[in-house]
Amino acid sequence: MGSLCSREENSEDAMVTMNGQGKNKTKKEGDIIHFFMLGIEGAGKTTIIRQLKCLCMQKPHNYQMYDDSWNLIDREKIFDNYELQGLKNVVRINLLTACASLIRKTRDRDEEYLRSSAAAAAILRRCSQLYEGEVDIYDHSNQIEDEYGAYIIEIVSDPQVFRWLEQPIGVAGLKIEDGTRYFLKDEGRIRNIFTDSYQLTNDDIVHVRKPTVSFKSYKFRIKQLRVEIHDMGGQKSELVKIPQFMRQFLTTSGHCFLLYVSSLAAFQEPDKDSKGRTVLDKSAAIFKLVLEMSGVDECTVMIFFNKQDRFEEICREMLQNDDGEGKRQIEKLLGVAPKLPKNQKEGGKKNKPENFDYLKDSIRNRFKEILKNNNDKKSYYMKYTQATDAQLMSTIFYAVENEIISAFFTQARYL
Ligand SMILES: Nc1nc2c(ncn2[C@@H]2O[C@H](COP(=O)(O)OP(=O)(O)OP(=O)(O)O)[C@@H](O)[C@H]2O)c(=O)[nH]1
Numbered sequence: 391m392g393s394l395c396s397r398e399e400n401s402e403d404a405m406v407t408m409n410g411q412g413k414n415k416t417k418k419e420g421d422i423i424h425f426f427m428l429g430i431e432g433a434g435k436t437t438i439i440r441q442l443k444c445l446c447m448q449k450p451h452n453y454q455m456y457d458d459s460w461n462l463i464d465r466e467k468i469f470d471n472y473e474l475q476g477l478k479n480v481v482r483i484n485l486l487t488a489c490a491s492l493i494r495k496t497r498d499r500d501e502e503y504l505r506s507s508a509a510a511a512a513i514l515r516r517c518s519q520l521y522e523g524e525v526d527i528y529d530h531s532n533q534i535e536d537e538y539g540a541y542i543i544e545i546v547s548d549p550q551v552f553r554w555l556e557q558p559i560g561v562a563g564l565k566i567e568d569g570t571r572y573f574l575k576d577e578g579r580i581r582n583i584f585t586d587s588y589q590l591t592n593d594d595i596v597h598v599r600k601p602t603v604s605f606k607s608y609k610f611r612i613k614q615l616r617v618e619i620h621d622m623g624g625q626k627s628e629l630v631k632i633p634q635f636m637r638q639f640l641t642t643s644g645h646c647f648l649l650y651v652s653s654l655a656a657f658q659e660p661d662k663d664s665k666g667r668t669v670l671d672k673s674a675a676i677f678k679l680v681l682e683m684s685g686v687d688e689c690t691v692m693i694f695f696n697k698q699d700r701f702e703e704i705c706r707e708m709l710q711n712d713d714g715e716g717k718r719q720i721e722k723l724l725g726v727a728p729k730l731p732k733n734q735k736e737g738g739k740k741n742k743p744e745n746f747d748y749l750k751d752s753i754r755n756r757f758k759e760i761l762k763n764n765n766d767k768k769s770y771y772m773k774y775t776q777a778t779d780a781q782l783m784s785t786i787f788y789a790v791e792n793e794i795i796s797a798f799f800t801q802a803r804y805l
């Protein structure tokens with residue numbers, strides 16, 4: 391509670407720093423909101439950080455980024471050239487890897503297909519070098535040469551290969567990350583990535599996929615609210631570190647939020663580690679485990695149900711399936727019978743795509759139930775998000791800021 395009061399007392403001081411005219415080192419730690427961000431791999435945690443960094447460049451009045459000592463970082467320095475070059479090479483590696491998987495999948499289905507293609511051979515060779523090397527695939531020494539752009543374009547422009555990218559449901563043995571799909575489906579974007587002089591745009595930056603290893607903290611101001619976000623990797627090898635990071639994090643003073651990120655799109659993705667389970671099942675199971683950890687009951691829980699764009703896209707594609715199989719599958723997976731999109735029925739309004747909120751709600755209810763069974767009185771916030779969409783995320787960040795600040799005032803009144 392003390393933190394709530396100190397925030398109000400210091401609000402003038404906070405404005406000075408917002409304008410960049412003063413240093414903020416004297417500020418009390420209790421004044422900062424800590425978000426401990428958790429969720430399984432690929433849910434979009436690091437993308438939320440990248441989106442915040444992009445917003446600091448686009449809307450510098452309302453978003454600022456700070457260094458470890460709370461000194462304002464110049465917006466030109468938020469992404470330096472070295473980092474951008476590194477991210478561009480990460481996309482090259484991801485494109486090469488995805489393209490190699492597509493080639494293998496296509497060959498599996500058709501013995502002869504692509505056997506004689508020089509581009510396919512070159513991609514598979516380079517990919518083997520990458521994965522058989524001594525260092526991590528994303529190591530700086532693994533620079534992918536410009537020429538692979540043309541090979542990749544040649545392969546994916548073939549309809550036999552491209553059809554795999556159009557599949558609504560995950561294809562067994564073929565995992566294409568959502569971010570990589572964004573580049574792979576657009577020839578112009580592939581060409582950009584393989585052009586030496588090309589600089590990544592903000593849209594590119596939020597689509598880069600590089601799994602987080604270990605743990606990193608970032609400091610931002612969103613309007614009046616100073617936040618520190620702790621981002622942790624969600625791969626199996628990283629999740630075992632949760633207790634260690636929670637211990638470290640929960641000793642931090644200031645108000646704490648558990649920000650759990652879960653992908654809505656994972657509702658139909660098979661979990662490769664456990665037969666018969668989806669990636670969403672896994673995410674819900676990890677959420678339950680985290681809530682049971684000691685000290686977490688001190689945190690307010692916030693859940694971002696992310697990738698709502700992919701969720702809608704997948705539902706739309708599944709429901710287009712004429713034999714009704716997609717509809718049956720959605721019902722089986724979500725426990726709710728999907729309705730046909732309005733504009734396909736009864737001549738509903740055109741150009742207004744269905745957003746399937748009632749289906750998203752079934753996922754939200756599942757997490758609500760977990761929360762309720764854990765602690766009936768716990769306060770929580772839940773949002774549907776799309777971390778890659780700057781406009782939508784900005785609206786969500788403002789709402790979070792507003793709700794947290796209102797909660798400060800409400801609780802302060804009762805002190
Ligand atoms: N279409 C779509 N893609 C998204 C969205 N959010 C994130 N992505 C993409 O999903 C991929 C994975 O996102 P990350 O932010 O790296 O996931 P993470 O949760 O940090 O994963 P780990 O670090 O492995 O735990 C990236 O390529 C993002 O561009 C979204 O809302 N919509």
Ligand SMILES: [Mg+2]
Binds near residue numbers: 622623
């Ligand atoms: Mg990450």
